[in-house]
Amino acid sequence: MIPQRPDVESPDKTGTLSHDWIVGFVDGEGCFHVGINKNDETQFGHQILPEFTVVQHERDINLLHRLRSAMRCGVVRRNHGDRFCWRVRDLKSLVQVIIPFFERHRLKSKKGVDFCKFAKIVKKMVAKEHLTEEGFTEICRMVRTMNTCKRKEVRLKRESIPE
């Protein structure tokens, strides 16, 4: 059999995404973010919204779909302009899929520190701790210590995080 020359003219569009590749890509492009938005209908006037996102230019939307398929959760949506994101917001997917994955396959960048805080917050929410004043205050305190990828945006939002 004559060995075939690998096709290096175009990116690898179809192969499996290995765990290590996913960790490397998320170390670069992922974001573990906890939004705290004003919402008068909730108990403490604010809603806590954890989300995991990976944003890409639309030319790599296929890669976002592959990530979603590999992890079997989340949605691919337009983020803004020509940017799309793979986004996981629901607590069940975060606590059953995303968090265990990055606990088993550790991030190598400082994003790993944010991930740990993110995981603790999500677990507190699953345990309904955010519905007590003490739990809610503790989560807000943790969110303020997170460096997120969307620093500017978050700095603005942070002004509204209750002390």
Add this chain to the structure above:
Amino acid sequence: MIPQRPDVESPDKTGTLSHDWIVGFVDGEGCFHVGINKNDETQFGHQILPEFTVVQHERDINLLHRLRSAMRCGVVRRNHGDRFCWRVRDLKSLVQVIIPFFERHRLKSKKGVDFCKFAKIVKKMVAKEHLTEEGFTEICRMVRTMNTCKRKEVRLKRESIPE
């Protein structure tokens, strides 16, 4: 023996960087760039400067050193402000280390298309083709078709690329 609970409080600072992790991280954060700078001392009035870079905030400078150690080439330097980069510029390292690595371990994002053009240009330079008018013109044509990560900066520089 009692199994130890893995330390998930801090990022993985010391483990080996696997090939797949490096590919994933470069799919996110790497840049294959070919600069064409005016230089009256060169044959055609321009110097062709291929470089491979990974830029990170200074908090992850350790990761850049680990990449440099894993690939055994390049330098870690301040890029601008609080950003640092691992940068490989010398043709020997590009053609003997970086290019063979990404030919064996294929990028999954559209960055792979740029990588192929980058690899062709570097190989032409090693073969001294850029010293002929035909080769120089062909390289300039290829550079104009590259989407790079530093789009704005490159758009400005492109105005000076000879037709």
